[in-house]
Amino acid sequence: MSDAFNIFSFKGKMKTLHLSWIAFFITFVVWFNHAPLLQAIAASLGLAPAEVKTLLILNVALTIPARVIIGMLTDRFGPRIVYSALLAVCSIPCFMFALADDFVQAAIARFLLGFIGAGFVIGIRLVSEWFPANELGTAEGIYGGWGNFGSAAAAFSLPVVALIFGGDDGWRYAIGITGVLSLLFSVVFYLNISDTPKGSTYFKPKHIGAMEVTSKGDFFFLLLMKIPMYAALALLTWKLSPAGVKMLSETTAMMCYAGLVLLYVYEVSHVWKVNKTVFKQPVEEMHRYKFKQVAVLNVLYFATFGSELAVVSMLPLFFAETFELTPVIAGMVASAYAFMNLMSRPGGGWLSDKFGRKPTLLILTAGLAVGYFAMSLVDGSWPLWLAVVAAMACSFFVQSGEGAVFAVVPLIKRRLTGQIAGMTGAYGNVGAVTYLTVLSLVDYSTFFMVIAATAVVGFVALLFMEEPKGHIAEVNEDGSVEMITVG
Template sequence: MASLAQQKSTKLSLFNFKSISTRTFWITSISFFLCFFAWFGIVPFMPDVVKDLGLTPDQKWNSIILAVSGTVFARLLIGKLCDKYGPRLCYTWLLMLGAIPVILCGLVQTPTQFLICRLFIGFIGASFVITQVHTSLMFAPNIVGTANATSAGWGNLGGGANRLGMPLIAAAVVSFGVADAEAWRYSMVIAGIVCFLMGIVYFFFTKDTPRGNFKELKAAGEMIVAKKDQIGFLAVLKDYRVWILFVVYAASFGIELTVYGTMDDYLQNTFQLERVTAGNIVLSFALMNIFARTLGGFFGDKFGKLKGLRGRVLFLSFILTLQGIMLISFSSATSIVFGIVLLIFFSLTVQMAEGATFSVVPFINKKAIGSISGIVGAGGNVGAFLAAMLLKSKSAMAEKAAIVANEGLGEEVIKAAQSVASSSAVSSGYLLIGFVVVITGIAALAIKFSTEEEENEAPSNVKNTSPELIPIPVKR
């Protein structure tokens, strides 16, 4: 079988569509984009949803928390499934089953139904893990960091593109005679249908590895894992390096999600920007994923070539520490120009840190890439949850105090006081988070590799075959 004879790609040739590695790279990146697009698709319509369903402020916040919580559990599970069944089947089922709650979200009639849908929609956030596993299986060690970072970065664009894409879909729906108040429902249904169709594409146009699907390799006798080589999930959990990377990803991707999720209001309260202006600024930084995350993987690969696996860790530690310094500096910015410059550097470093993280992940244990990717990926959502709770609590306390202090002075005065209090609270929260990120960056240096692991990944010893597969002679 021709596919079984192919090797891992040593180059990211974006337009070589005859290569199964390149084809899979594009399909997995687009699938990830669509999953993120659908996952956050409801965000631009929240004012309409609140009005239509009568959501309370608590229910609105709970819907956000549920979406993140669902993703944490899904990411932990999907990594193990990828190791067992392969990324192709896992992504196919995730896209097709994940489309169901997206479609149902457009049909809900009560707040409870909406909250349930948001919980299950969060499961498609596990698409990130499959994307990283699949690119790790398709690309050789010299380029795997760049491939992982690029596919993840381009997929993450879906989380920002929905700010533009979903309203455009809604406008198109309205042009066919649908009422404005119902447009958000049709938009979610359309997003779900597209995800379902992408699942079909994934099944027919990708393979688990350059050499074939797991099922084919087992049938051909080219994929056998002896009991002594099996890596149990418990063994993965006992590897301290996995948990350091869990915290690292919480401090990078988790903080990016939180900062971008709170930045609109912060820019308005701190620099008196209009909502549209603030939203466009935040969107532009999200779009830096086109190249910034790729840079993190690229430099991870370069440092890996120069200094071995230790070099990858050194770069990760450096860029994560720099990210924390940028956030600390931004938290005290009082000038909009200076603030935007610092925000640019924060966006660049945080996305590079994400790419650098997954230039290290594939080398922790090649027999359990899926499980490790799932745990580390879940760290991002845990970090986002904790940071969001911190900022929410600090802001809520400050605003309540401002209301009490200015009671009886008029609505405009109270609103202005709330704005100042919220800005100050979030600023102090960013400062605290920044210091935590710096400490995490330093702690990343604790990731060590054995002499044997370093030697196995030395350029002179690396082969482009899939190390996860153990070939044996096949009788003819």
């Protein structure tokens, strides 16, 4: 791990970083491959506007539980196998979507494709294995920012690919090609990646199925923080029920609600099974971690990535309606928001490495609140260039904040990094579902104000976070203890 941090190198840890962000980039291309082709898809399949909106909601639905599940699998089986399998398996619903003949087939495929959105958490654990604490924020930022750019790359390239093939089926070829790309790269990734540098130990959790906590209070805190994830899935069910877009019948919706309650009860029993020992004997001080650290990061990712997913979905329409632009021009103007990812997210990680995790997050979260407050004031009387500048400034704080959040995640408890990243990542999707639901009920100005208000809540929560410092203890298979420097 002594080799220098050189972005132009393709050896050792840098090779791992480059292959990781490319894998993440491909997952985002596949996850958002429908967005730029929606008009062609709607015309080809004869979809009503409500059905198009339903596809957008279904696309993010499964990602909430998927990120938690994939986080657990990553900690247990290692990033190499899990990422390769995810890329290969998720090419199947991608091909299903490309071959869909009606709304129901497209909806099922889109729902299953939400699983590929969980790929992000795998790379967080993998990168943390290869980079020391003083480079981790920058490395995770590059992984997240360059990978995240896959959605913008899809928006630019896939309509061109569809045009090249031409005809009514052009969109099918474009989407099919992304599935082929995912399948091929799964092999490349498997053949070229190793979970840790040579001689390093890959620490695994003692149990799979629930996150370990190290105190009684944290046991109840964990159960409390699980509730919003179930609430977001209930919100999605409501959106698809007769009260919303009428995709589910009243009976099916009620069965979904009952299923979510039973699932939560099952999860409570599983958390108890994994953590009941903390009620019998206290965990040694050196092996403890504070779950409040995870909870604060969850809230911050709700506001940052949650708002990014929601805003990317609505920004072209916002610019088109506010400034009377054509859809093409509005799309290009709105893409400025996603473009910021290339530099902002690595920038947030780098600032964290340089100036400390907590101070960086405090400044970026304050900027986030101010940025969205400014966006709430944008109307037709503003010059267009100023509105674009406001959107880009807001985007800088959003994406730098995401980078800064994941500069902290791997420093809490190494063997649980996948699970922590999974839960924090899932909160981003919970935020997206919440904000998109708010958007369907209020005007644009109120929508931006709501995000600004949640950023203020995030700022207050952040005051309770502790700067990672010193070491975290992990136990080797032979029982010896290894100390990992975190700050």
